[in-house]
Amino acid sequence: MSHQAVDLALVQFAPRKGDVGANLDLIAAAFKTLRRDALGVPDIVVFPEACLSGYFVEGAVREVALSAEEALRRVNALAKSAFGARHSSIDVVFGFYEDDAGKLYNSALYASLGAKPVLRHVHRKMFLPTYGVFDEERFVSRGSSVGAFSTRFGKAAILICEDACHSLAIxxxxxxxxxxxxxxxxxxxxxxxxHEPANVRLWRDLLRVAAAEHGIFLVYAGLLGFEGGKGFTGSSRVVGPAGDVRAEAPFDEPAILRVAIRLEDVAVARAALPMLGDLEANLPELVAQLESGGSTRR
Amino acid sequence: MSTARRAAKTPAFTVVRADLNPDPLALDCALVERWLVAFLRDELIRRRKISRAVVGISGGVDSAVVAFLCARALGPKNVYGIRMPYRTSNKLSSQHGRLVASAADIHDREIDISSAVDGYLRHEPRAGGQRRGNVMARTRMLVLFDQSAKLNALPIGTGNKSERLFGYFTWHGDDSPPINPIGDLFKTQVWDLARHLGVPPAVVDKPATADLIQGQTDEDDLGITYARADRILDAILKGFTPEDIVRQGFAAREVDLVRSRVGATHWKRHLATTAMISTTAINEFYLRPVDY
Structure with missing residues (x-):
């Protein structure tokens, strides 16, 4: 585990619908803002879901989807242009529609930038909302796993939007x-x-409870802008492992949220409130009950 | 134990009551204003690169609210209010229209549609009230779109959720503008928002009317007040059964009235039904969002 502060930058913006080039320009603009920022170059820059295309693209997913490698190549080039050699000290997380040889996913990747960028993880969204205003499963395939992966700062995972509403995935x-x-x-x-949209309140509550239950940092980057009358509510935020909101961006303005965190807070929180340890102890029993469809103990 | 000692040990309970009847239509009007101003700026300026709006000003509360919102989103000098009376329209409507334009500080112009409407109706002298009303509504839309083309502006819709659900509008008339900031607000919510925005009370407090027939009011036409209809509509849309809604305190007759109006007008909330022939039928197989 790192004992250095990890300097996060969460970027929220309104993408131009279906225009990957224009949205890469917005990412480049964010990088240039960060290059000039007094806080210096961040360790990890986090962008929202579907930020290369906009979210509601319906049957146009294939037109805007990229392979993970291609998406990383383009973002890495932008970072190199903005930061020069310093881009090799930056990791990124961003959401995009992924084309894997014709199979389409709502994905997000984690990568270390540099002369030879390293794609450390691609998460494919598992819980595809297909109800009410949402219709994801009609247009993309379902991911099949949650996976923790190693970074130079510690172990991390990615969950996309509704994935994180299910505490079991966390x-x-x-x-x-x-x-x-x-x-x-x-x-x-x-x-x-x-005084704020109900979904903003719900997300904050969900993340706070899940962070405290698991003693974990939750780093939420929210898309912005109206798409066909539906307005996305940024509210990017970092929630600490005690369920404490460290900082939160506005729900309706483009913003870059800078938050430095220390991952040793995770151990401190888990020692103070050993919920995860208790859960791990009971998990085999709970899983067995789930598999048997009833209680295994009287 | 003595009575006095028992009394001293009895805890003083405070009874805390849940609000069993929170208003399901309550809004934070300041938040709604902020939201809708952002919507207008996003749709006009960011997406379409258009900085001007045209609003048909009827003298009623819906168009007044839209005019005020547009003025705040775009600046009053970029908003063009157009009053379009027919010769039988209530003179008070036009006066209230001028009042709205003045209060919102937007451009105000009157274009009388009588000659255009009568020019067509001369060929159809036996047209009844409903047909004549539809011709007026569609003529007004013709004016708004043409004025928008002239001014490099976008026409903004003014239909509220109640009238959309009741089908109480002229298809491809009032509902034609490409964007509508108040279409997800019930009529009673529009009244609340109007008061928050500072729409003149004379406009907010008068009975709502389509003003297509002299003396007409919406609530007479619909057979129910908006105060009751909106709550029934809200309950229907949330999935409550008719029996549930009656248990909530509404008469079965009212619930039936509202349900039948909604059920008979689904078609008015869609574009034309197109016969599907191929595997690339538009909006069936070929699916692209409106802003793609």
């Missing part, structure tokens, strides 16, 4: 050793009866 990542979970998201705003 449990799997935490049990695999993840200390930090990146959550690229695209959440359409609805419920305007209080």
């Amino acid at each position: 449990t799997v990542a935490a049990v695999q050793g993840a200390q930090i979970i990146f959550v690229p998201s695209a959440s359409p705003g609805r419920g305007l009866e209080d």
